[in-house]
Amino acid sequence: MHIICTKAFHLHKILDATGICHTDAAGRDFATTPYPVALGHEGSGIVKEVGSSVTTVEPGDHVVLSFSYCGHCENCLTGHPANCIHLNDLNFGGHNFDGSHRIHGKNGKDISTFFGQSSFSTYSVVDEHGVTKVPKNVDISLLGPLGCGFQTGAGTVLNYLKPEFGSSIAIFGTGAVGLSAMMAAKIVGMDHIIAVDIHDNRLELAKKLGATETINSKKQNPEEVIKRLVSAGIEYSIDTTGVPTVIKQAVHVLKPSGTCALLGMAGDVTFNIQEEVMGESKKVVGVIEGDAIPQLFIPKLVNYYKKGLFPFDRLVKYYKFEDINQAFEDSADGSVIKPIVKING
Known part of the structure; x- marks a missing residue:
């Protein structure tokens, strides 16, 4: 071109x-x-x-x-x-x-x-x-x-959420955006990096790219599995699917004061604000393009790639x-x- x-x-x-x-x-x-x-x-x-x-x-x-x-x-x-x-x-x-x-x-x-x-x-x-x-x-x-896609996933983790070393995240959807977020979470050194999807082949790839646990949501309830893994809930979640039921799961698995970042194109989603969001000080945010400055962030991703980290x-x-x-x-x-x-x- x-x-x-x-x-x-x-x-x-x-x-x-x-x-x-x-x-x-x-x-x-x-x-x-x-x-x-x-x-x-x-x-x-x-x-x-x-x-x-x-x-x-x-x-x-x-x-x-x-x-x-x-x-x-x-x-x-x-x-x-x-x-x-x-x-x-x-x-x-x-x-x-x-x-x-x-x-x-x-x-x-x-x-x-x-x-x-x-x-x-x-x-x-x-x-x-x-x-x-x-x-x-x-x-x-x-x-x-x-x-776009890789910048959105990785940037949401590295630029917007900025998770602490040793914290935990669940990523719902393991397409290009979700797997990019997962690789970024590995770079940070997060404790639990949980991949949720309905395709076993994608979950297998997720394991190779940094997922510490995987959940096929057709076979298991993600909320129940994550609760067993981290009883208090996790600090961060990302939804890349835009599916209303999945978005609600991504919010439910958070610990009090946790943050859910929405990256998928979605329509209406209904929450009980008191019980599901405000009552536990949870944050539900939309993030565009990984909150990146492309001229600064894309060269960083290229450098991570050259080092084998991305x-x-x-x-x-x-x-x-x-x-x-x-x-x-x-x-x-x-x-x-x-x-x-x-x-x-």
Whole structure:
């Protein structure tokens, strides 16, 4: 993939590969961004051109694309760009900061941009805020998912929850986001790292990547098992499924004052606030993109990977671009944790 970086702003990039995430499927099926839209939001590639005001990258740099943010609102300026006041508009509105469009059909009709990058493409024109420089000695085709899925899981643990050494966590759902969180929990040195899923093959992989205990929730009640493991309850839980009954379980297993981080796309969930949340000072929070500053956090994840501490390559399967529909199917049925589509080659 070729990348063109702009600042007021664009950067042009040749895209090499892009990960496939559930958010792409949501954009396809539920029109989270106005149609027609060019999807893709876990791109990686090489910078081809830069705008006159771009200072952070130059042609030839290897880069990962992440979410788009304004860089000047209060949340951005205080180090929380994933909470940018304009986040939804910039990532799902389909247009640039100024309301213009970067992509057009042969008939001249505007085509919406997705996550400010639309990485299912050979070339991508992106704002400088959405670009992170990465080392050239790591395979660039592997790194795209660091811009969203892997960043979300690992960042929720390392940036947001910041668990203490020896504390405990339960992670509900062992897809790309959940397993990334699990590897991060291992880096921290947590005592109990409990993986909960309905697929035995994923739970087996979870054991290899750091889970100290696994629970198949089709066969066992997670609340009962976790209560036996840690009688007082655990300090932290993460839900990646978005399933209401699972979210409630993730809250129930917490000790008083524990924190549950919600990462899955969910609808209505009903709680008795007194009995299930407030009465034990529990916290239920939504976390976007791991509360990460991509330009700082993605290089850290690459460094962890190089040291063997964050082996996210074990979650990946590559596909040719013409097999993108198969990649989506394999992601949906759970047979592949993180498909990566190679744009060039």
